[in-house]
Amino acid sequence: EVQLVESGGGLVQPGGSLRLSCAASGFTFSRYAMSWVRQAPGKGLEWVSGISGSGGSTYYADSVKGRLTISRDNSKNMMHLQMSSLRVEDTAVYYCAKFEAADTLGAFDIWGQGTMVTVSS
Amino acid sequence: EIVLTQSPGTLSLSPGERATLSCRASQSVSSSYLAWYQQKPGQAPRLLIYGASSRATGIPDRFSGSGSGTDFTLTISSLEPEDFAVYHCQQYGTSGLTFGGGTKVEIK
Numbered sequence: 057e058v059q060l061v062e063s064g065g066g067l068v069q070p071g072g073s074l075r076l077s078c079a080a081s082g083f084t085f086s087r088y089a090m091s092w093v094r095q096a097p098g099k100g101l102e103w104v105s106g107i108s109g110s111g112g113s114t115y116y117a118d119s120v121k122g123r124l125t126i127s128r129d130n131s132k133n134m135m136h137l138q139m140s141s142l143r144v145e146d147t148a149v150y151y152c153a154k155f156e157a158a159d160t161l162g163a164f165d166i167w168g169q170g171t172m173v174t175v176s177s
Numbered sequence: 178e179i180v181l182t183q184s185p186g187t188l189s190l191s192p193g194e195r196a197t198l199s200c201r202a203s204q205s206v207s208s209s210y211l212a213w214y215q216q217k218p219g220q221a222p223r224l225l226i227y228g229a230s231s232r233a234t235g236i237p238d239r240f241s242g243s244g245s246g247t248d249f250t251l252t253i254s255s256l257e258p259e260d261f262a263v264y265h266c267q268q269y270g271t272s273g274l275t276f277g278g279g280t281k282v283e284i285k
Contacts, residue, residue, distance in 0.1 A: 101265055101276040161269050163212035163227035
């Protein structure tokens, strides 16, 4: 079964840091670009960051550039999102998502259950 | 950045009725990179349509997608009770990846 499981969310103060992880199983992880998508409470979906299958190319939304760093470890089928200088507006459920086509960006066919990040003093 | 505007914000319909959801882009979008998702409360989104008109695996044929350029449509031919949810469109282009604000389909 193809599955993505996120972990690492929690409560953090403004200006703080957090590291999210996504464990993948059931598919050849290294063949697929991956992404993080977030959803603030009661709001729509917002793409945050993406990474190519090899990890050699990374992509960021302007709203998070310079504060979030995406990475992956293909030997462990894991993806990470290092979050720093967090702001109240970063509060959201963060989803790990797999792109539908091999090593290209496009639609997301598999999503994790999400992990909640709350930035508050 | 391409802005996607979904309309209406909320659609109130009865089971068995036809639902027509719109997604309009601020610039032309390649049809290869227009997708639709369904999201129910407390759940992750589920891919319905990719490439503007291709149904994802396991998606019933009452869901169909159409459109090109800046205007795209998701149609649900006859609403089932499980179809009441929020629907999101999404595009990927050279200027990045964006989602629309969503359309809620609620029971009338």
